[in-house]
Amino acid sequence: MNQATYLNNQFIIAMPNLADPAFFHTVTYLCQHNAEGALGIVINRPAEMKLGEIFKQMNITVTSPVASEVVVFIGGPVHQERGFVLHTTGGNWDASMAVSDSISLTTSRDVIEAIAEGKGPKHYLVALGYAGWGEGQLEQEMLANAWLSTPNSQDILFDTPINARWQAAAKQIGIDINQLTTPAGHG
Template identity: 30%
Template structure:
């Protein structure tokens, strides 16, 4: 029965990707990829990269002119908050996550850059809400085989991979048995 285990040898850290196991029953995380922005002894948090909402940024932020970019559902926690991940190193206060990837920063500066056309929508992902785990919670979920960890988040993967393909692409990149998981049907009864 060992071949049914989803564990891999990677440990989560800032910049890791959490890939939901193929049959995770939680609708918030079904076939999702989460970018971890923080992971320490106190807990973890990040954003679901492949769950677009039905709204665009200029529909929810009045101060944005002609910037009709998708807003993603970052997770089930505090869905009344807006966050962003980007690859623009010049935004003050942006927190490095991985090479070429930053979280947050000076939002007023970002709005100015958007409205003066200094940045492209391809350089940002906006999220309502986030995914969060309290102390020990993520470890328990990893022990229960709810997540597969990949320690290779990069800007190309985050910004250039279509969200509908991201889950499969990341599993295929892990190779081996994870490549097989990428082809599992959504409903195992269809296998």
């Protein structure tokens, strides 16, 4: 696969026939995709916790009460004890990776502390864990019609209601995901 065909900074949408409970009806934002594999964050699977619980676990003082009520996501089945913050680019965080010119992925404590103080990124999504694929694995799953790739949309990533993201991501390319049957997808 050449670099032009990598799916960095795109969504992959679980096809209706993908029955794996970790990915059923999910939208995953791909942060890194190359010859060695892929890493993404599921953006429509809320955890049963709010950001305030993470602040408490990390002994972080909160001066922005709004931040405490932000939903935390299950970013994927890998390393669910680790936190990941997808956010609009900006700030000088200790462990941050630019995914695109406008989106970054940060794993350091300083971004969480800034969010608690109301000084963090303008738009952000906090997730526990990530979705990962080994060399060639995602490509094989794409060929097996498990996933549909679509462009990234910051509106879907940060502003669309969580339960509407799966349909909204597919709708970007004119597809009603609920109308697809098992044989649909890539040929």
